[in-house]
Amino acid sequence: MSLSAVNGTLSDLRSCQGDLGTGMDIVTDVAIDLAETQDEELKAGFAEMEATILECAKLDREISYFVDTVERAIHELPAQEPEAMFSLSDKVKEKFSRRIANLSDTELQKHQKVVAFKESINNILKQANQHTENMEELDEDIAVTQSNVLLTCPLTQVEMVNPVKNKKCNHYYDQEAILGLIRTRVSQKKKCGCPVVGCGNRDVKQSDLIPDQILRRQIQSQKRQNDRT
Ligand SMILES: [Zn+2]
Incomplete structure (x- = not known):
């Protein structure tokens, strides 16, 4: 061979x-x-x-x-x-x-x-329980603002496609963008700090990133809704 x-x-x-x-x-x-x-x-x-x-x-x-x-x-x-x-x-x-x-x-x-699999399911089941306990609707304006912040990648400044959560500092990024940044830093022999302004996490590792499937679905369904309107 x-x-x-x-x-x-x-x-x-x-x-x-x-x-x-x-x-x-x-x-x-x-x-x-x-x-x-x-x-x-x-x-x-x-x-x-x-x-x-x-x-x-x-x-x-x-x-x-x-x-x-x-x-x-x-x-x-x-x-x-x-x-x-x-x-x-x-x-x-x-x-x-x-x-x-x-x-x-x-x-x-x-x-x-x-x-990612376990977190997704646990979160859905938890949400469902909260929903039945508290049927009052949340203040929709707050929900919208929160989701808009969450849906934007701090690196690309556009809506995320494959959101991943940093399990150390709980910040979200688009997978491609953060992996690209980590690669660049590695090639410069530097650590990759969290790109979120004010975050003290100075060492973001690939192993800290957990894909958030639920958020990815939310983004997709919101996009479908926006396309329709
Ligand atoms: Zn962070």
Whole structure:
């Protein structure tokens, strides 16, 4: 196997991770729909969906470890010995199975998409409970102003498409924009401070960002309403 073939496979695996992420978003979306129906029978499906999400998270994690193991093995290859490529596969197999063996399933609960799934459902169910307890309508003006602030990304200044919440400082950004900023800072060998004015969080990490599916749906449905009017 040639080095370029290996690199091709690695990039296929990365795009596969992208698809896994999309799949997990879809499952979460369906779960939110179910949560909103308030149908007790339908809600029984949550456990199954959570299991699906966890399976995807596990696969996603294994791909990450595999890609990382291969990259490290390539890095360690002696440059002047093309025949060293032959031992690459064995080396990777051995290291990969050793690393995978030590992973725990509890760690999967911290996977971004797993957290997003659970938070979405809990929030919907909580909202639904509050709603039945307090049927009085909220002051609509306040609700609108609050949502407008929330819906705008502090980086792009436009409405977010894929909102993520920073679990450290609770600020929201558009996923693309904040990941771009983090990448830029990393290339400058700097930490990425939270772009929200007045926020003291000086180190925003990708692992702190949790996709907010409920907000994403709110933005989409508001957009559909605006398009209609
Ligand atoms: Zn912040």
